[in-house]
Amino acid sequence: MNKYGTLHESNGRYALRFERFFPQKPEDVFLVITTPRYFSQWYPFATGEMDVRLGGKIDFDDGEGTTYKATITELEKPYLFGFREEGDLVNISLQERDKGSLMIFTHTFDDDSWAVNTAAGWHRCLDVLRQIVNGHPVEWKDYASELKEYYQEAFRAN
Template identity: 75%
Template sequence: MMNDYGTLHKSNGRYALRFERFFPHNTEDVFHVITNPSYFSQWYPFATGEMDLRLGGKIDFDDGEGTTYQGNITDLEEPYLFGFREGDDLINISLVEQGEVCRMVFTHTFNDESWAVNTAAGWHRCLDVLDQIVNRHPIKWQDNSAKLREIYSELLKTEG
């Protein structure tokens, strides 16, 4: 499993968790997995699989507890950039081809630092599953939430 830990950054009173992952595929293939609604709903929390993939398009979410909501696509430049707003939060995924690999930078910008550790642990797990999907491995969610929260408690304390 991947062990590429995210980092926390503060800018203009907001916080950003940033993760980098590398895939042995071209940007087109990785972009397709990231933006294909059926794949997206397998790795992205609360995604329903309903997505209007265009600038300004909507993405439907369901928290599983009766609340549904929409995000909207703010950046879309195939096969390099996919970004959207989910409430006050911004998600930005950029892809760069570097030789034989695709470098993905995943950034989640949000307001409340108190959620950073839990959010980092959650994204780490989701991006591990994205890695499995991109590499055509069977999806297996690891039972490592508590361990990741412990790791991120230490990592983010020294970076924040």
């Protein structure tokens, strides 16, 4: 399994897709993904305020005066969690795999000019999610520039 994300284009929209394997059951991974105190540790700008139900809201604050809400559009415990954040869609699906879980994380958006930075950011966020799921302390490692170089090259080949 490739630890890097991939970029796909369809009908003028773009999707970043990441796959991660966890040795835990989908129920355990889903709980970490949808519990506000964990979600706010790995998801950018999340405040920890979230109403985890179909149509529920998730509050975000960029720390620079901009606040916004996402709406939960998909919720099928323990396999599917999706929401619309402004015009973007985030979908997280979990599948039982090899006594654990395969997570597919997809972020769909319109403007590909931020794809490299967004991919590098999600890569780091998903690494932190892995730390939380595995019960490790959160450590934001500083390798963003290496990730940006990788994604710049990978997406140029698309």
